[in-house]
Amino acid sequence: MPTTGTAQLAPLLKAHESEVLNDWMSLQWKSISARRDLVNEQELQRQSKDFLSAFIKAVGDRGADITAAEYAPLRELLATISRMRAHQGFSPAETATFIYSLKQPIFTLLQRHLPDAQALATELWSANVALDSLGLLTTDMHQKTREEVIARQQQEMMELSTPVVTLWNGVLALPLIGTLDSARTQVVMESLLQRIVDSGASIAILDITGVPTVDTLVAQHLLKTVAAARLMGADCIISGIRPQIAQTIVHLGVELNSVITKATLADAFAVALKRLGLAVTKTGSDAKAPTPSNSPERA
Amino acid sequence: MATTTSREDFPLTSSEHIVIVRQAVRRRAVESGFSLVDQTKIVTAASELARNTLMHGGGGVAVVETLQNGTRTGVRLTFEDKGPGIPNVELAMRDGYSTGGGLGLGLSGAKRLSNEFSIETVPNNGTRVVIARWK
Amino acid sequence: MERIPILKMGSYLLVSIQVDMHDRLALQLQDDLTGRIAATGARGVLIDISALEMVDSFIGRMLGNIAAMSRVLDASTVVVGMRPAVAITLVELGMELTGVRTALDVESGMALLSTSVDGG
Secondary structure (H helix, E strand, O other), X not given: OOOOOOOOHHHHHHHOHHHHHHHHHHHHHHOHHHOOOOOOHHHHHHHHHHHHHHHHHHHHHHOOOOOOHHHHHHHHHHHHHHHHHHHHOOOHHXXXXXXXXXXXXXXXXXXXXXXXXXXXXXXXXXXXXXXXXXXXXXXXXXXXXXXXXXXXXXXXXXXXXXXXXXXXOOEEEEEEEOOXXXXXXXXXXXXXXXXXXXXXXXXEEEEEEEOOOOOHHHHHHHHHHHHHHHHOOOEEEEEOOOHHHHHHHHHHOOOOOOOEXXXXXXXXXXXXXXXXXXXXXXXXXXXXXXXXXXXOOOO | OOEEEEEXXXXXXXXXXXXXXXXXXXXXXXXXXXXXXXXXXXXXHHHHHHHHHXXXXXXXXXXXXXXXXXXXXXEEEEEEEOOOOOOOHHHHOOOOOOOOOOOOOHHHHHHHOOOEEEEEEEOOOEEEEEEEEEO | OOOOOEEEEOOEEEEEOOOOOOHHHHHHHHHHHHHHHHHHOOOEEEEEOOXXXXXXXXXXXXXHHHHHHHHHOOOEEEEEOOOHHHHHHHHHHOOOOOOXXXXXXXXXXXXXXXXXXXXX
């Protein structure tokens, strides 16, 4: 493998910094990866200038090893640029091309100023190694940011799709709809428990009418939620257990002894009210409250 | 390949040490950006394992490391002692099994609370339990 | 040595655990409480753990023991204020503290105690 050496690269770059920057800018701006719809020329100029000067400094201090401490400012700068671009909607390839397009101006520069073939090969290879690594790093960082964005969106979606409803003072209902996977159940559990604390509820109704299938894992998750709520001082009632689900639960041998289960949310609500010592009474429709206009006047 | 970005070693020879280790693990978990639930899980697992090392291993050490694997951050804990070892690991990992009057939830519980779990034990030559949680 | 303070409120005893307890402190609390219940003839014990960021199997067992011992001494125990993250972790750890009554906060805990104390 060719030896790496950057003895000439740093000083050359420093001496011809603006020339390299201009070449690089025009290359970028011409290529599709510039994404003129997402970033304007001024911003691209600024990013490129910052990157190039940080690169020159790092190469001068430490050669081609981008994992070295001297490369930290450059890596941080790259992280900022990658994150920004990921948020702006650039693809990972487009962001990496920001780095790779710098190769051509650098190679041209080296070719022009290094007559010695051996030295040229060494310096070219070093520059190549450094820029390749930086390009890969950018792609990684870009990917990570995209994953964070997706994770946040998924979280928001999960929270939106599992609303916790206050049915009455002290009674919460959680109508679960759709399939319950491990991640979702986790989110559901955490938001329910937090709502219990926030609202001071002592009863939570988990309604699974909208859950098509319940397997062992889901059943276990539900039971864990019930157990955790109890530790916090709230009782749970599971409602909406359809006959098929009831069969599955029995088949799976899941123990629901300590949990109250009701066929419908309405039944569960009735139990909750009773627990709280509340009752729903009918208001008399023929009894008229005395008002000045209809109180009987004796002539 | 995960690399250690920082490491702290703690002695485990008294019950106050268990608290010190818990607090160090909490700090690490917070710094690594773990959610509150994940923080609580790893701190609790640490407490269980630290106590095991103290009570059953005759005392030992705890190593708390922050890890970096590409862009992922994690916390790894190692609990090591030179005690009697565990003769039957499978039995020891069963919920409720205890030889010391405890609840027998330490090992199995710590495993459930972690993303990674491993145990090495040699009779009369000690035990080493390693757990890790990733953000 | 440091001890967790126990307050007396009428026929109830109130404990608020504010520190990250080491094992000996927890055992001391167990002893102290049992002693105070016997000495004062308290009918109810309220343990506030809302400041605890972690409950492991040792502390869980301590709470269970306190509940069991006070029952023997004819007092009810209620543990209040467990945080969500702590509850989730305890369940995952495998502890459900089935012998321990729980409530959301001190107020509802007191209400629970008064119904159980009056009821017998």
